[in-house]
Amino acid sequence: MPRPPQSSGTAGDGVTQQRLLGFWTCTALVVGNTIGIGIFLLPSVLAPFGLNALLGWGVTVAGCLVLARAFARLATIFPDADGPYGYIRRTLGDRPAFLAIWCYWLSLWITNATIAVGVVGYLHAVVPGLATVAPPWLSALSLLWLFVAINLLGVRASGPVQILMTTLKLLPMAAVIILGIWLLVSEPTAYVRNLPATPIALPQVMAASTIALFAMLGFESASVPAGRVRDPGRTIPRATLAGTVLTAVIYITVSAIPMLLIPQAELAKSTAPFVDLLNRLGGVGSGRLLALFVVISGLGALNGWTLLVGELTRTMAVNGVLPPIFTREDRRGAPAVALVVTGLLASAMVMMNYSKSLVQGFAFLSTVVTAANLPLYLCAALALIVLKLRGERPATRDLLVLGVLGTAYAVFAFVGMGSEPFLWALVLGAVGVPFYVLMHKRRRKLAAS
Numbered sequence: 001m002p003r004p005p006q007s008s009g010t011a012g013d014g015v016t017q018q019r020l021l022g023f024w025t026c027t028a029l030v031v032g033n034t035i036g037i038g039i040f041l042l043p044s045v046l047a048p049f050g051l052n053a054l055l056g057w058g059v060t061v062a063g064c065l066v067l068a069r070a071f072a073r074l075a076t077i078f079p080d081a082d083g084p085y086g087y088i089r090r091t092l093g094d095r096p097a098f099l100a101i102w103c104y105w106l107s108l109w110i111t112n113a114t115i116a117v118g119v120v121g122y123l124h125a126v127v128p129g130l131a132t133v134a135p136p137w138l139s140a141l142s143l144l145w146l147f148v149a150i151n152l153l154g155v156r157a158s159g160p161v162q163i164l165m166t167t168l169k170l171l172p173m174a175a176v177i178i179l180g181i182w183l184l185v186s187e188p189t190a191y192v193r194n195l196p197a198t199p200i201a202l203p204q205v206m207a208a209s210t211i212a213l214f215a216m217l218g219f220e221s222a223s224v225p226a227g228r229v230r231d232p233g234r235t236i237p238r239a240t241l242a243g244t245v246l247t248a249v250i251y252i253t254v255s256a257i258p259m260l261l262i263p264q265a266e267l268a269k270s271t272a273p274f275v276d277l278l279n280r281l282g283g284v285g286s287g288r289l290l291a292l293f294v295v296i297s298g299l300g301a302l303n304g305w306t307l308l309v310g311e312l313t314r315t316m317a318v319n320g321v322l323p324p325i326f327t328r329e330d331r332r333g334a335p336a337v338a339l340v341v342t343g344l345l346a347s348a349m350v351m352m353n354y355s356k357s358l359v360q361g362f363a364f365l366s367t368v369v370t371a372a373n374l375p376l377y378l379c380a381a382l383a384l385i386v387l388k389l390r391g392e393r394p395a396t397r398d399l400l401v402l403g404v405l406g407t408a409y410a411v412f413a414f415v416g417m418g419s420e421p422f423l424w425a426l427v428l429g430a431v432g433v434p435f436y437v438l439m440h441k442r443r444r445k446l447a448a449s
Contacts, residue, residue, distance in 0.1 A: 030243025165300025381406025
């Protein structure tokens with residue numbers, strides 16, 4: 001029998017909310033938000049690295065599993081906190097929490113713009129005549145606002161949509177894996193016929209690992225709408241770990257198959273590596289069907305990230321980081337003002353993207369998004385170390401181990417990204433300083449009155 005919706009106040013808000021997100025919806029958020037558009041281009045991007053890419057994937061998956069476990073432990077320790085902002089604020093304080101959540105908030109609506117642009121590119125492959133009916137920028141904006149509208153109906157509507165989209169987007173991944181296993185059984189020599197010639201080297205592994213990290217962004221998704229989750233102390237950890245493990249297995253498998261079956265030089269030039277793989281194994285024309293599922297995958301990610309950016313904006317306003325107008329909800333319980341404003345910001349980013357080429361825009365936005373996520377990951381790992389040193393909670397040994405390993409991986413990722421993304425992270429943090437000062441003064445005035 002399905003459990004009835006629970007009502008519970010979230011930390012610091014004084015507002016009673018319905019907790020409507022269960023284990024399957026939260027797991028679908030993790031898988032659906034992580035598997036977006038990036039994985040369908042990643043084999044080509046990683047092709048020049050050869051087998052270093054597989055080692056890089058191993059490092060990235062290990063690091064993300066550690067960080068996923070860190071978020072899961074924080075959700076268990078602080079079940080009443082309103083997501084990552086609450087975890088960091090209670091351990092590291094106001095300023096680090098603001099810096100981390102501000103950068104992460106920026107990354108969410110930039111991600112929505114990136115996904116909308118990428119989906120339109122594949123949508124034109126499915127419906128070739130679409131470009132003559134509507135310009136690409138209009139199609140991207142239409143998709144963006146379609147999912148804003150769906151999320152304005154509340155999580156009762158957006159949650160089931162996320163589960164459906166996640167299920168559909170796993171079908172092409174399953175097709176690639178099944179074809180790969182079939183070929184392994186029927187013709188195993190095919191996997192050693194085109195082995196990449198690039199030698200193994202640590203700088204190559206680090207670079208490949210950093211690129212792979214962009215595809216893994218989103219494993220923390222279950223913890224962001226914590227105020228809407230049923231039994232968050234139990235649901236969020238389970239969904240975070242289950243979704244991350246499932247995504248990691250899928251990613252490594254589907255990345256290795258084209259890398260071993262398609263010659264390295266040919267794969268590096270491919271603009272649609274999975275389409276080329278299916279055309280090679282299933283006959284010419286198989287790729288167009290895959291393009292349809294790529295569109296579905298992107299739409300599922302767009303729905304999930306729209307849900308998250310609305311909830312995160314509301315959470316930031318509840319905690320005094322953004323103006324209180326963003327806490328306003330419509331009659332369905334959706335953070336209406338937050339969804340509309342972040343939709344407008346993403347729309348501006350879409351229009352900026354179409355001022356340059358698709359590849360240039362996608363590469364630039366991907367770099368910015370990855371840099372903006374790392375402060376949140378670093379602070380989550382440091383939060384565990386602080387909890388262990390304070391000894392205020394059940395200070396088990398795994399808190400220190402997870403904290404140290406998570407911090408080491410976040411620093412490793414910053415180093416692997418190079419100086420430009422690191423500078424972008426600093427710039428994004430600096431942009432938020434005036435907002436922090438203004439909202440801090442406002443909170444002090446309210447407290448004094």
